[in-house]
Amino acid sequence: MAVYTEVAFDEARTLASRLELGELQSMQGCAGGIENTNYFVTTDRGAYVLTLFERLGFEQLPFYLALMKHLAQRGIPVPDPAPDRAGVYLHSLLGKPATVVNRLSGASALSPTDTHCRCVGEMLARMHLAGLDFPMQQPNLRGLAWWNSTAPVVMPFLEPEQAALLQSELAYQNHIAAGSAYAALPQGPIHADLFRDNVLFDTPGGPPSRDGSVLLSGFFDFYFAGVDSWLFDIAVCLNDWCVDLDTGACRPELQQCFLDGYAQVRQLGTAEHHLLPAMQRAGALRFWISRLWDLHLPRQASVLKPHDPTHFERVLRQRIAHLGQR
Numbered sequence: 001m002a003v004y005t006e007v008a009f010d011e012a013r014t015l016a017s018r019l020e021l022g023e024l025q026s027m028q029g030c031a032g033g034i035e036n037t038n039y040f041v042t043t044d045r046g047a048y049v050l051t052l053f054e055r056l057g058f059e060q061l062p063f064y065l066a067l068m069k070h071l072a073q074r075g076i077p078v079p080d081p082a083p084d085r086a087g088v089y090l091h092s093l094l095g096k097p098a099t100v101v102n103r104l105s106g107a108s109a110l111s112p113t114d115t116h117c118r119c120v121g122e123m124l125a126r127m128h129l130a131g132l133d134f135p136m137q138q139p140n141l142r143g144l145a146w147w148n149s150t151a152p153v154v155m156p157f158l159e160p161e162q163a164a165l166l167q168s169e170l171a172y173q174n175h176i177a178a179g180s181a182y183a184a185l186p187q188g189p190i191h192a193d194l195f196r197d198n199v200l201f202d203t204p205g206g207p208p209s210r211d212g213s214v215l216l217s218g219f220f221d222f223y224f225a226g227v228d229s230w231l232f233d234i235a236v237c238l239n240d241w242c243v244d245l246d247t248g249a250c251r252p253e254l255q256q257c258f259l260d261g262y263a264q265v266r267q268l269g270t271a272e273h274h275l276l277p278a279m280q281r282a283g284a285l286r287f288w289i290s291r292l293w294d295l296h297l298p299r300q301a302s303v304l305k306p307h308d309p310t311h312f313e314r315v316l317r318q319r320i321a322h323l324g325q326r
Contacts, residue, residue, distance in 0.1 A: 003029040004054050005037045005094055012050060015093060016043055019082045019100055035223060037096075040103065047103035049079065052096045056223060061090050061097050063138040064222050067131065067189050068101070074130040076123070077218045079104060104218030106200035114257040117241050119216045120199055121261030124191075124237060127219065128230045129266060131189035140192055140226035144177050144282075147289055154292040162313065169285050169316060176278045182229075184271040190233035193224040195240045231272045234262065235279035236286075239315055248314030250322065277323045284316035 013024040022045030030038040030049075037052040053061060065081045069089070072080040079101030081089035091098045109116045139145075151170055155163050176182055191198075200218040242254035262268075268276075291309035 003031075003037050003039075005052050005096060007037070007039060007050070007052065007093065011093065012039065012041055015050070015091065015098070015100065016041065016048075019084055019091075021045055021048060021082060021100065041100070048082070048100050049103050050093075050098065050100050052093055052098045053223070054096070056097065058090065058097050060138070060141075061099075063136050064225055065089050065099055066136055067134060067225055068222050070134050071127060071130055076127050076130050077104065077216065078127075078222065079218070079220050104200050104220060106202045106215075106217035108197045108199060109201050109214075110196050112196060112241055112254070114254055115214050116201065117254045117258040118261035119201075119214050120194070120237065120241060121234075121258040122264050123216050123219065124194065124233065125262045125265035127191070128188055128233070134189050138226050140190065140224075140228035140232070142192065142224055142286060142290060143226070143228055143232075144173060147173070147285060150289050150293055154289060154296060157292065157296045165313070165316070166285075166289070169281065169320070173278075173282050173285060176275070176282070181271045181275055184269075185229040185231050185275065186269065186272070187227060187229050189225060190228050190230060191219060191222060191225055192228065192233060192236060193221060194219060194233065194237050229279070231268075231275060231279045232282060234259075234272075235276065235283040239280055239283045239287075239312075239319075243315060243318075245311070248311065248316075248318045250318065277319065281316060281319045281323065284312050284319055288312035288316055 007027070009024070009027060012027050016022065016024045022043030025042045025044060027039045027041040027050070030040055036054050036056075039050040041048050041050050056064075068078050069081055071078045082100045082102070083089045084091070089099055091100075112120075147170060151166055155166065158166065198219065198221045199216065200220070202215040202217045238250075238255050238258060242251050242258055243249060244251060259268075288309055291307045291312060294307065295309055
């Protein structure tokens with residue numbers, strides 16, 4: 001989240017009134033993230049998040065908002081877009097697409113335990129299955145085609161060794177994507193960005209309950225979602241939830257807990273087991289490229305915390321080294 005577009009209190013109050021969310025009491029710009037303008041807003045009826053979309057247009061956003069509504073209606077704890085009287089939940093504010101969703105309770109578990117990882121894996125599988133009957137189609141807009149088109153843009157900012165790594169990995173991922181095993185991977189709507197800070201728990205820093213469980217209270221920030229392989233969604237999660245943040249190395253005990261949690265709901269198929277290491281490399285590549293792009297070609301924002309691209313360069317190197325040992 002960030003603030004690129006300043007929204008006046010009266011403008012937010014007018015929108016809240018039109019959506020019948022109550023009288024606006026407070027609003028605060030949100031730091032963190034890099035794609036959209038976000039405000040936490042509170043009315044006399046509840047807490048919400050107001051989002052103005054800075055890159056996505058009116059033609060793309062119905063997919064994301066409809067997916068969130070679809071999942072919420074099936075019991076997945078995700079933000080639920082607020083409609084106006086006509087049932088429309090994509091609005092216009094200051095000439096930009098906007099939406100208001102309920103603010104989920106809890107906080108992120110930034111130092112996850114095995115229990116957190118198992119819980120996220122299980123809920124991710126539930127989310128995948130809940131999306132099976134979602135009727136809309138939109139590709140993962142940060143998938144392979146975007147990597148191929150964006151890599152040449154960021155290449156001039158790299159050292160020769162980094163550029164060679166990027167070119168080599170792109171060639172490898174294009175090779176994987178052309179194979180029959182990749183074509184056999186189950187697909188559906190995926191989150192594609194389910195990092196630690198996009199999941200909420202009601203007791204994130206506290207101990208699990210007596211039965212060993214934790215309460216996962218929300219998945220949010222679906223604005224990179226698209227139809228892609230479920231395995232890529234899993235790989236993105238493993239690259240964040242189950243790694244050492246200093247070195248990028250996999251933490252096998254956390255990865256196994258995540259996969260065990262997922263398998264409680266849906267078992268991975270043969271092709272998925274085979275391609276999991278390659279998809280973890282793909283997930284690392286995707287976020288290395290996007291963070292390079294955001295770092296070297298930034299947009300102006302009044303609140304912005306750019307992410308370090310070298311983290312996912314380390315993750316990618318770790319994944320390549322691990323695959324070579326198999």
